[in-house]
Amino acid sequence: MATAQRMVVIGANAAGMSAASRARRLKGPGELEIVALERGGHSSYSACGIPYWVGGDVADAGDLIARTPREHRERDIDLRLYTEVTELDPDGGRVRVRERGGTSEKWLGYDHLVIATGARPLRPPLPGIDAPGVHGVQSLDDGRALLDALEAAEAADTADGPRRAVVVGAGYIGVEMAEALTRRGYRVTVLDRAEQPMTTLDPDMGRLVREAMRGMGIDVITGATVTAVRTGEDGRARAVATEDAEYEADIVVLGLGVRPETGLAGEAGLPLGESGGLLTDLAMRVRGRENVWAGGDCVEVLDLVSGRTRHVALGTHANKHGQVIGTNIGGGYATFPGVVGTAVSKVCDLEIARTGLLENEAEAIGLRFVTATVESTSRAGYYPGAAPMRVKMLAERRTGRLLGVQIVGREGAGKRVDTAAVALSAGMTVERMTTLDLGYAPPFSPLWDPVLVAARKASAEVRRTGPH
Template sequence: MRRLVVVGGNAAGMSAASQARKRTGPGELSIVAFERGHFTSYSSCGIPYWIGGVVAERDALISRTPAEFAKMSIDARVRHEVTEIDLDRREVVARALDDGGREVREPFDDLVYAAGAVPAAPPWARTDATGVYGVQTLDDGAAVLRALDADPAPRRAVVVGGGYIGVELAEAMIQRGLAVTLIEKAAQPMSTVDPDMGARVADAVAGLGVDVRTGVGVDGLEVDGGRVRAVVTSDGPVEADIVVLGLGVRPNTALAEAAGLPLGPTGAVEVDLRMRVPGTDGIWAAGDCVQTVHRVTGRPVHVPLGTHANKQGRVAGINLGGGYATFPGVVGTAVTKVCDLEVARTGLTSAEATAAGYRFVTASIESTSRAGYFPGAKPMCVKLIAEKRTGLLLGAQIVGRTEAAKRIDGLAIAIWNRMTVEEMTALDLGYAPPYAPVWDPVVIAARKATDAVHAEN
């Protein structure tokens, strides 16, 4: 019987295990998955909403438990931390964390490395002081909630980093009744969109009552009695009872690197289209620990998202089970919300297009989510980025109120299929007053971008 070992029990790893099991019986393939935390197959993206109280129960974020995997003849071992991958002996070494650190050795014929990502933590954040948290796993979320429910409860929160996770956590802390300061080193939060769009996000975050401080670096922490008391910044100290890191994540590649698996220019594990690690036999990788290719630039990128992790795990599992599947890359589509403000992007930002060597035009329009006369119509801004010579759509961003963000999906499809903005002016999009103006904002933006391309040419 072949033996499959999976390192990492969340989206990518358990998708791979599930797909491999669908194609092979328990008598053909044994599957063991090691997970350091207490849970398998859960939504990391839902953690800020759990902390903020929008999602009431932790278990609502869990898709499948170890017991459910056991019914599929998948041995999912939680609280087992993998400490070594020995490619020569073809075995994984792990510690049973709830059994005194007992060493476990598991042989394998195939291995899926799906160790995910870890919160980015600068040197000042690597502290034993109580009150400083990264938020990546359900265990991390539970730790934050314990801190928020402590007696006395914290009153002042500082969120460091203004990306997706940072603004979501800032909103969560406001919902929990704390005074919140958001510190961002860049000139704007949400650097994944252009500065003009990021300014709209900054206004919305400030509108929640968050003290938004941009262009401010963090130098360290003030600690008293083993607890954090303030964040030391280039703008002076900011008092804090709890500090949450929203600085993004980095691929968790320590085990892979120690085992000699190749890392790409992004710092993540290299894989081919089928999620195989090149230069190795029977070694696969998927999820937030791997790099992929950007379909616009053709360059390697690291884009950690649950959508990609699940798809990549599925591809690996299909191939492990004797099928054939590929993961063709990404276009960088992402959405988030701040209260009722929705933020979406796909493709390249202006800065990314410049770095890739494109000459381009931009076009921004203001419109509404529904016919202007229809009750509930909300404003939105749509921005397109198109190549000068060809009009090829390179990127798109949307900032607006309810019903704005999911329009990014049509723009992502256009980029995926290499459409020009002129082709997009004739798109047959759905229309009815409750859902869109007679000229959809996407089409209006495409018309304006087409005019800009023709003017440049």
């Protein structure tokens, strides 16, 4: 009887456990032994849901867990928590492992290695950045620590007036955490060094986000470079300093983005891209390695619009990567062709969405393009509850090929970006988009959907600029 092969997974969240679960469905324990190694204490949870847990929309951390360690083990997956991988040996087909609290390390061999180490939050080396009261929000443990601090401060209730929070960074996590803290009664200041918040939007669209956040009572300070976190006599964070000012803080939250967690992979000589993410083929196999796979926030993926690789840290992609990896290790066949860069978020009642390229991204790869921006509403203007939205569209000047869409508006705005994402994936022109048969009824849309109105305007701009 043939000996079962061993699949070793590093990282027990979206990509890693999706790969393990899919492979187990295809091969039983007698054919494939699956060992999953996780340095933390949780598995298969939604990091994207942490701001909503902090803000009170999600009642308990358990609601964010898709599958517990016990459930994975009941499916014959040997999940080992608090177990850290300290070295990769791809040539030898093994990884060095250390259990938390242990002093010794041992090698664990594999037939297939899945690297799903995720991403690490940016934490610049500034004075006071590691002081008590400064919080990241990357993991469930981070979220629990932040909630404990907030609840302890609220229980003490010794503040003279509203408690103050400073959020450093105005990307997706930054604006979501600003909302969560505002809802908890904090006076929130958001600091960002960019011209406008949300650098995943063009500045003219980011300006709408800034104006809306200020209208919600959130102080948004742009063009602000943080230089230090000031601490009090007790060593706790008390203010955040920039080059020009200082902002008092009872709590500081970092929302500066993430970078691929690929230190061990780089040390092992595995190929990394410009952003530091692992490079894979379409089957999610690490380039040049027959039995090493990678997925999730630690990889770079193909951008179908630009033709280049990019780092996109989203749970949707991570789960798909895991499905592809598990299918291939389990003896099937699957590929992950790439992304178009779709993302959606909100701050209070403002919805923010984008897909495809921004202006600076299109310029960076030498594309010539036109833009079209339109104002519309989520429903027929006469129907109760119609809310405003702005849609911006980029199209290639000569061909009219859709390059990107950004949407900022109230209820009903954000998910409209999906129409544009499908059009991008299909390589549509903006003129072809104007004929799309989208659903219409006054409670759901104006007669012409806002995305199609933008496509009409972009198509006219393509014709106006001509082939030259």
